[in-house]
Amino acid sequence: LDTHVSVDSTKSPEDLRAVYAEFVRLQAVPIMESTIRFEFLRCVSDVKEGEQLLVEFCGKDVTVLAPDEAIFSRALSIARIYMRADNKKTNTPDTLIAAQMGKYARDTKGMAEMFLATQNHRDFPPVLFERVDDLLITLGDGSIKTIGFYRFRKDRFDTLIS
Numbered sequence: 001l002d003t004h005v006s007v008d009s010t011k012s013p014e015d016l017r018a019v020y021a022e023f024v025r026l027q028a029v030p031i032m033e034s035t036i037r038f039e040f041l042r043c044v045s046d047v048k049e050g051e052q053l054l055v056e057f058c059g060k061d062v063t064v065l066a067p068d069e070a071i072f073s074r075a076l077s078i079a080r081i082y083m084r085a086d087n088k089k090t091n092t093p094d095t096l097i098a099a100q101m102g103k104y105a106r107d108t109k110g111m112a113e114m115f116l117a118t119q120n121h122r123d124f125p126p127v128l129f130e131r132v133d134d135l136l137i138t139l140g141d142g143s144i145k146t147i148g149f150y151r152f153r154k155d156r157f158d159t160l161i162s
Contacts, residue, residue, distance in 0.1 A: 001032050001058075002118040003093060005147060006040040009057055010050065015139045019117060019147055020057045022135055030058040031114065033100050034066045035093040065100045074099035078128065081160045085127040094123040098152065102128075105154035116150040124150050128157055 009016040023030050032040075037054070044050035054062060067075070075095040082090045097116060104114040115132065118124060133149040 001030060001036060002097060002116060002120060002123075003036050003039045004119040005117050006032065006036055007043045008119070008145070010040065010044050010053060012139055013053065013057075015137055015145075016057075018137050019135065022117075028115065029063065031063045031065060032058065033093070033097050034064050035096050037064050039093065067096055067099070071096065071099045071103065074102050077161050078102070078157070081127060081157070082125070084160075085125060090123050090125075094120070098124065098128060101152035102154060102157055105152045105157075114152070116152075117147050118150065119145055119147055121146075121148050124148075127160070128153055 005016070005019060009019075020030065032054075040054065041047055041050045044053070075092075075098070078098045079090070079095045082095070101114050101116060106113060116124060116129070117135075121131070129150040130153055131148050131150050135147045135149070137145045137147065139145060
């Protein structure tokens with residue numbers, strides 16, 4: 001999950017249930033990068049209530065990925081690739097998400113064991129990501145959100161890093 005999906009879950013929980021239902025349908029398990037968990041909890045007025053929302057949406061055993069030195073190093077490499085690809089506006093949490101996804105990406109054919117659900121499509125550019133599916137959600141106010149599901153392309157990363 002990226003920040004926009006998790007934060008929108010605090011603002012429109014009923015509308016965003018479809019995202020979590022999609023995880024169940026795909027037999028996928030929601031995973032959250034620790035920076036995203038922080039941003040999610042920062043957006044709620046009561047941290048205990050926020051923790052309860054996380055349990056409600058993601059289950060009580062949601063995996064929270066914490067960065068280590070290897071993730072920071074990979075995130076720096078990704079930031080440099082983005083700069084060369086003229087994507088200078090990507091922020092630190094998004095490079096950390098990309099680095100975590102890169103850690104769990106398979107070596108063959110760029111297939112992933114982990115997918116990203118995001119509304120912020122420009123921060124996960126085709127230079128390293130492949131958009132594999134979309135979910136359209138109509139909010140109670142009539143607006144439409146497009147949540148894209150992306151995979152990290154380890155083959156592209158390996159080529160661009162060398």
